[in-house]
Amino acid sequence: DIAHLSEEKTKKILRDLGEKNLVINKYTEYEGSTFTFRGLSLYSLRRLVEKNEVEALGKKMGEGKESLIYNCISKYGEAVIKFHKLGYSSFKKVVDKRNYGNLNFSVLSIRSAKREFTTLRKLQGLAVPKAYAWEGNAVLMELIDARELFKVRVENPDELLDAIIEEVAKFYRRGVVHGDLSQHNILVGESFWIIDFPQSVEVGEEGWKELLERDVANVLRYFSRAYRIERDINSVIESIISDTGS
Known part of the structure; x- marks a missing residue:
């Protein structure tokens, strides 16, 4: 239990962890320590x-x-x-x-x-x-066995685009906007999956609509460039926001 360690013992442990690049020790106007990426990741892995x-x-x-x-x-x-x-x-x-x-x-x-x-x-x-x-x-x-959208050539791009837009609408109905959607985080295999949600926001959170519009714009821009498929972004956004299906 670290609470029962002496100050000297605690500092020694932190020095050892610092030498292993697991923590960063600061000795400026105050003393403090924080995880490095490696240290935090190893700690998190150990917990799992x-x-x-x-x-x-x-x-x-x-x-x-x-x-x-x-x-x-x-x-x-x-x-x-x-x-x-x-x-x-x-x-x-x-x-x-x-x-x-x-x-x-x-x-x-x-x-x-x-x-x-x-x-x-x-x-x-x-x-x-x-x-x-x-x-x-x-x-x-x-583990998803698939490749990023931009790395594959799909046979049915119109159908895939419709399915992606419908999935964005389903996210919306559950109160979620991806926030960083693009061809880089749409995976395609036997089906398709959307990944990478650390930038997601809740519907109603500040800036949610702008992020939704950016998500849709990114996807439409890619399909326009890669497959010459054109969709009106305003119509797509309206269909997502007005969609109350299950």
Whole structure:
């Protein structure tokens, strides 16, 4: 129990963790320590292992500015772990608009992971990965065997576009706007899936309509460029917002 450790012992542990690049120790006008991305990710992974959610970590599957993804063996079978690394440089607009506040990297990353997990749970049953568990900056979710939309040439682009728009409408009916939808986070295989929800917002949250319009514009722009399919964005937005189907 860290509460019973002496100050000297605590500082030694923090120094050791700092040497392993698991924490950053600050000794300026005050003393403090914070997780590095590596440290926070290992802590989050350990929590998932302790809860018997994850049995073995596999290979790195992908890396971006906001996350690092590994495959793994979980109690649900083969799955993926997404480690969030939300920071000020890559997500300044998100920080400003999502009420994250002036918080450090660890807190931002944890909130980003929680937002994605909560949103995926809210959208379960739709064209999104199953969300299994969340700890710290890590989200354990279903492994999707598919490729990004921009990497494939689909045979029925009109039908796929209609299906994507309908899925966005279903998100809307459940009170969710993706917030960063594009050809990069639509996966296509035997079916299609929409991924990457850390920037999602609730319908009614500040800026939700502008984000919905941007999502739709991104998708329509891609299909126009790749398949010469033209749709009127205002008509599409109106169909989404006025759709009250189940």
